[in-house]
């Protein structure tokens with residue numbers, strides 16, 4: 019285990035932002051924290067990063083690094099009028115790191131930033147700013163990386179390429195990664211485990227597959243001639259945007275796919291439709 023928080027609570031005057039939250043993350047693992055706005059994600063991350071003290075509870079970090087945890091809370095704090103290289107150099111100096119040009123250039127390359135951009139970061143896209151924020155967070159080789167809503171403001175391509183970077187950091191660098199979003203879909207492909215947080219409490223934890231299973235009632239099927247299927251009619255399927263929507267328990271999925279095959283229906287995808295009500299239901 020790289021990082022664990024046990025029984026963390028925090029109030030801002032009358033607002034109970036966190037109430038007895040326990041969480042942990044291992045090397046190479048990506049833990050997703052999913053919660054609505056105001057559920058306590060940023061407060062939890064500030065405490066894990068050590069920039070805020072909890073009212074109760076403890077954080078334990080197993081790391082010999084001079085900076086055990088690096089991260090971005092809310093959005094990357096950058097010097098907008100400096101370029102990427104200069105930002106990295108300033109933050110390295112703030113963090114007491116004597117970093118030469120080769121090191122800083124490599125840090126930019128590692129997060130997929132172009133090294134020939136000399137213009138201020140105020141011109142950068144949100145995705146590029148996130149990458150630079152990650153490069154800064156990774157200075158001094160932390161063992162844990164915390165990313166608060168890293169996909170907010172990114173387009174689908176930006177989300178996909180940032181996901182690849184985060185996965186690589188967990189797999190290759192063996193970082194313990196904690197990341198948050200209020201959109202489960204942004205977390206479900208890359209997180210090994212999920213914790214669902216509501217009103218400052220973790221209401222569900224499990225593997226991503228378990229949480230998705232618990233939060234799914236309907237499946238969306240794409241394929242050929244779906245509206246001609248007798249078996250889909252017997253499941254009371256509804257149709258939307260060329261998809262058939264069926265309510266089915268997961269154990270019956272393979273049987274349905276087999277029967278659709280017998281009807282010569284070619285299925286191109288069979289995907290869970292996650293219900294927000296189910297997800298945030300205690």
Ligand SMILES: Nc1ncnc2c1ncn2[C@@H]1O[C@H](COP(=O)(O)OP(=O)(O)OP(=O)(O)O)[C@@H](O)[C@H]1O
Nearest residue numbers: 030033035053054055056057058059060061062200
């Ligand atoms: N400095 C503060 N003073 C007073 N209340 C605060 C402060 N920071 C956060 N809160 C409140 O604490 C609760 C949790 O906020 P927090 O920012 O941790 O949630 P969040 O899940 O990160 O939300 P978001 O997704 O909107 O960023 C909210 O009710 C919020 O209004």
